[in-house]
Amino acid sequence: MKFLPFDHAIRNLGRSPKRLALVVAGSALVSFLLLGAVAFARGMESALAATGLATNALVLGAGSEESVERSEISPTTAEALAADIDGLAQVAGEPAVSPEIHLALPVSPLGRGAELDAPPVLVRGFESMAFAVHPQVRLAEGRWPARGADEIAAGIEAIAKVQGASLGSTVLVAGEPFEIVGVLAAPGTAMHGEFWMRLDRLALLTQRTTHSCVVAALGDADFDDIDAFTAMRLDLETVAMRESDYYARLTEFFAPIRMLVLVTAILISTGGVLGGVHAMYAAFASRVREAGTLQAIGFSRAAIAVSLTIESTVACVAGALLAAAAGLLFLDGLAIRFSMGSFGLSVDGPAVLAGLSAGVLLGLLGAVPAILRCLTLPIPSALRS
Amino acid sequence: MLTLIVSAILLATPISPLSSSAIEPPKPTAPPAAPKSPAIPKDLFVTEKPLDAKPVGDAKKVAKKGDTVVIEAKIGGRGEPFVKNRAVFMVADRKLKSCDEIPGDNCPKPWDYCCEPAESKKANMMTVQFVDKDGKPLKVAAQGEGGLEPLALIVFEGTVAEVDDKGNFVVNATKVFVEKPAKK
Numbered sequence: 001m002k003f004l005p006f007d008h009a010i011r012n013l014g015r016s017p018k019r020l021a022l023v024v025a026g027s028a029l030v031s032f033l034l035l036g037a038v039a040f041a042r043g044m045e046s047a048l049a050a051t052g053l054a055t056n057a058l059v060l061g062a063g064s065e066e067s068v069e070r071s072e073i074s075p076t077t078a079e080a081l082a083a084d085i086d087g088l089a090q091v092a093g094e095p096a097v098s099p100e101i102h103l104a105l106p107v108s109p110l111g112r113g114a115e116l117d118a119p120p121v122l123v124r125g126f127e128s129m130a131f132a133v134h135p136q137v138r139l140a141e142g143r144w145p146a147r148g149a150d151e152i153a154a155g156i157e158a159i160a161k162v163q164g165a166s167l168g169s170t171v172l173v174a175g176e177p178f179e180i181v182g183v184l185a186a187p188g189t190a191m192h193g194e195f196w197m198r199l200d201r202l203a204l205l206t207q208r209t210t211h212s213c214v215v216a217a218l219g220d221a222d223f224d225d226i227d228a229f230t231a232m233r234l235d236l237e238t239v240a241m242r243e244s245d246y247y248a249r250l251t252e253f254f255a256p257i258r259m260l261v262l263v264t265a266i267l268i269s270t271g272g273v274l275g276g277v278h279a280m281y282a283a284f285a286s287r288v289r290e291a292g293t294l295q296a297i298g299f300s301r302a303a304i305a306v307s308l309t310i311e312s313t314v315a316c317v318a319g320a321l322l323a324a325a326a327g328l329l330f331l332d333g334l335a336i337r338f339s340m341g342s343f344g345l346s347v348d349g350p351a352v353l354a355g356l357s358a359g360v361l362l363g364l365l366g367a368v369p370a371i372l373r374c375l376t377l378p379i380p381s382a383l384r385s
Numbered sequence: 386m387l388t389l390i391v392s393a394i395l396l397a398t399p400i401s402p403l404s405s406s407a408i409e410p411p412k413p414t415a416p417p418a419a420p421k422s423p424a425i426p427k428d429l430f431v432t433e434k435p436l437d438a439k440p441v442g443d444a445k446k447v448a449k450k451g452d453t454v455v456i457e458a459k460i461g462g463r464g465e466p467f468v469k470n471r472a473v474f475m476v477a478d479r480k481l482k483s484c485d486e487i488p489g490d491n492c493p494k495p496w497d498y499c500c501e502p503a504e505s506k507k508a509n510m511m512t513v514q515f516v517d518k519d520g521k522p523l524k525v526a527a528q529g530e531g532g533l534e535p536l537a538l539i540v541f542e543g544t545v546a547e548v549d550d551k552g553n554f555v556v557n558a559t560k561v562f563v564e565k566p567a568k569k
Binding site (some may be wrong): 062063065222224225227228231232233234237239244 | 463464473475497511522542552555
């Protein structure tokens with residue numbers, strides 16, 4: 001079969017710059033939306049995976065395996081665990097066992113009304129051993145809150161959630177004022193968007209006598225011994241799981257949200273697809289006579305179809321490449337804040353691949369109606385059109 | 386894993402001429418014995434029901450550390466009553482209603498006794514373990530052994546290892562009779 005030269009298809013692209021722009025823009029929109037949806041899913045998955053370590057055991061209330069925020073355990077659990085389990089990681093001769101409270105509380109700027117209606121942000125009550133079990137966290141600025149003081153440390157993304165908040169400013173947490181004395185950084189994890197407060201102060205603030213969980217760095221200890229500990233200490237009413245398993249479950253829990261984002265992106269991009277297909281159809285429909293002429297001088301319908309497909313695909317891939325560039329420039333790392341903390345959109349290989357694939361598919365499929373319109377007419381009819 | 390890789394390399398490495406005799410071919414040696422994985426002794430499971438069994442709740446009230454007890458129970462107490470890789474599991478007094486006994490309850494893990502009040506669970510649940518000669522739980526899962534499954538009715542005999550007034554009660558089982566296997 002004799003094919004049309006490749007540059008024939010490329011040169012044809014410039015015949016109608018407005019239509020070309022429309023096709024490229026439509027393809028870019030579709031690719032950008034899909035790339036964004038995949039970046040959202042990938043970012044959420046990687047942030048939750050990075051938050052939980054497989055080398056940590058999480059002990060939380062029996063029946064609250066799905067949500068540490070719902071969990072309530074005795075404050076004696078950490079001490080009992082440290083005393084009972086051999087081989088836990090040690091820091092300065094002490095077992096790395098961190099009792100914590102996790103609560104979603106309304107945090108708002110000082111001086112605004114309706115403080116209790118502010119969107120909830122995850123506030124974590126911590127003790128010093130928290131830094132041993134969460135090595136992803138570091139102090140970026142300021143200092144850590146003092147015990148018993150009305151002080152709080154804020155994740156970089158947590159600060160961004162509260163308008164006007166900055167190091168040294170005061171925010172209202174559940175209606176009570178707290179000074180931000182430190183900024184914590186835990187890039188790539190959900191903790192990047194949390195507020196951290198001393199355990200005793202958070203317990204006082206929320207008037208609770210229980211903790212949410214205990215996180216223990218395993219070191220040389222065997223996780224199964226901790227699981228057995230929870231089975232034997234019926235008085236504590238706890239269960240154990242690896243911290244990574246907890247966050248893996250959380251990732252599963254958020255799967256419908258990721259699916260919703262993807263479906264929404266597909267629905268919105270359908271508009272872009274239809275626009276692109278329509279523009280291509282219009283562009284090719286006006287070239288029915290050209291197609292007839294090419295057939296008359298000896299090119300087969302298949303060769304013309306291939307040329308039109310190349311033309312369409314090149315235009316759409318150009319749009320997809322623009323979308324990928326825009327995604328890498330503007331979306332990658334963009335923080336999405338939610339009640340559990342925050343995560344950054346991840347424009348990685350699979351996300352770029354999804355965007356480019358959308359462009360290629362649009363180019364291949366979008367050309368089909370136009371090709372059918374151009375090449376189904378008999379040559380005499382095409383030449384007269 | 387690293388040990389395995391190193392062992393594999395060492396085994397695969399030909400013995401150097403300096404260390405091997407040029408005259409006598411090296412005698413074949415038996416491969417080093419693999420460490421025995423712990424297993425639950427088969428004779429622990431008996432075919433005759435131990436006599437004079439007490440319900441869990443009653444036994445908890447009177448037993449002291451070191452006592453020999455015979456207890457009848459149902460396996461369950463939380464979502465995962467068996468500890469993975471440890472011969473430790475939880476059982477409940479048969480008078481407690483597991484979710485499968487409550488009409489209309491479609492709980493996916495009926496052995497977790499989620500409908501029972503916390504105080505009732507504390508008073509009527511306990512832990513059973515199979516231990517080695519040092520008194521440590523065997524490093525093997527008990528689930529599936531001799532018919533041990535969630536909701537199975539068992540009668541067991543053993544020695545009280547731990548008991549306190551907070552509700553903790555651990556028995557080192559020496560005989561287990563599976564009276565009624567769990568429904569499939």
